[in-house]
Amino acid sequence: MVEQARDDFRHMWGADWLQRLSRYDGLLAVRLNPLGVYATGRADDYQPGPALAVGAQSPVRVLPNFDVVALDGLAPAAALLLDAFATRSADHVWTLSTVSLLKALHAGRGLEELRRFLTGSSPGEELPQTVTALPADAASRTEKVRDLGTCHLLECVDEVQAVVIAKDRRAGALCFRVGPRHLMVAPDDLPAFRTALLKLGCVLPARP
Template sequence: MAEFVRHTERYAAEDVHAVLRLCDSGRLRCSEKTRRPAAASVVEVAKTLVSGDFYPDEPIAAFAWPLLVQAGGFAEITSGRLQVTAKGRAALAKPPATIIQAMWRSWLSKGLIDEFSRIESIKGQRAANVLTAPKARRQKVSEALTAQPVGEWVDVDALFAQMKQTAWSPRVARSERALWKLYLEDPHYGSLGYAGFGEWELLEGRYTLAVLFEYAATLGLIDVAYDEPVGARDDYHENWGADSFDALSRYDGLRAIRLNDLGAYVLGVRKSYTPPQPEAPERTLKVLPNLDVVAVGCPSPAELLVLESYARRTGDHVWTVSRESLLAAVDAGRQPDEFTAFLQARAAQPNLPGALLTLLDEVAERAGRLTDLGQVRLIACADPALATLISHDRALRSLCRLIGDQHLAVPVNRDEDFRRALTTLGYAVPVGASHPPAPPRPRASTDR
């Protein structure tokens, strides 16, 4: 019997929004070269997860989340920090299952790292022509997972037996020759090329465990039963250098998995999904008539992120809401009604103060009077007649907007279409031109 059992479905639904808000806070740092999260950022993510990571001192979910949001296009690295994208901000208003499905599908084809690289005890992975492409391996594990019975526990070793006997095996080494470059401890004595030393469980098995534990379980697709990794598996003990390791990987403790309803929906086994009834949040806040929000309990890290997005912290347990703080939230892409719903669900009193509701309505009304139409390229025409000609042309009028008498605003994403249609009309905009065109020169007189 495994020491730990985690039903991940409900946790992942809360974690996906919490991680997006954490990205929105600008606290997470990632390497612009490898796109992996910094160690301090992994700790920050772990503190934000509703039930913490699977192990207190071994990052699994906390390492995976920053990679998942990047692969899905929900966040991107800007100046070394992970920032939520427009897609990620819009996702905060969507059902968690929809976001998780998009993340899983994007990760299958656009994962940022090779998951096998997280099996650090197996050396030689960076040598040329050693490992197969991770995209194909991910797909194999996903196919194996899709074939499992929904709601039934499957022992990991039984799953391994299935995968070895079918086309679901995620081949890790490119060839028998490549196996000789993979090793434990010593490249010669510890090589996995020796007969019986590069077994399926060490390579394909450990890769499968990494995908299941670090990504499928993190996203809530499978429930997991697991032990501490130390001493959990002995399938590598006969290898040279094995005495140096208490476990071959951080994923060795995974004992059994269960495909849940969310996983069945994400993997396409079922066409619809009904999420479990969410637990009512604890009423840990008191909202005062002077627009102070006081913590009378212990708000979760995810709840603190929301508070700090809409209000300014003025004490150890106090946040002050103001017109300026709400407008700053709106400017960052957040919605006042989201904050209203957040407070109503967590306030100790039955009704929010009228002064706060009035302020929220005022900010929402003011924000609704301005609309961001996106970035445009501003093009100056030589004279109003040319600007009118272009803006009224049948092929061009949907690609530009007349600004004033002789300027055209072209959406950045329609720039190429605009230029193509413009040449058909008999004109062109020089690439890189940064000053208004000179008016046409008068023709020289032909009189002598």
């Protein structure tokens, strides 16, 4: 028996032969780190130690086949970073791919964050050309579609009305047809477009 451990559990089925109910039975003392000393009120302030750089616990190897290998493991923050940009293919291996990088970009991550991590975690080694080309290809895909902001989508009563407005000298210069009965107007052009509509005998009420 562990000294000073409780033994009032032996009537429970399956616990007849246990020496202790838990690993903490008979515990007489605990060791506090500096944060624990502060949290328990035994110190007036707490000064954290120097933060480790992401990936500083273990250098990684970046292979030409897009594998990122950390045989000694990684700090939790470094592992989370790689999980965001790559697919974990083994316990200590992550694989970069166009799909994984595009998912990271879709989630709002920046590829420069990955580049800094890879170069900082493999000191003295240049990244393989295949690996440096992969983020460049992924970045080029973000330029194929651009967000130019919001626009007003207006619906006309019928296709004839949409054609009349779109062909008007003033109103037509401020809108685009996006369907048989729909017109698109940029926010900055909406006041002038409303004025042009008024001259056509149409009224687009101002929003409150």
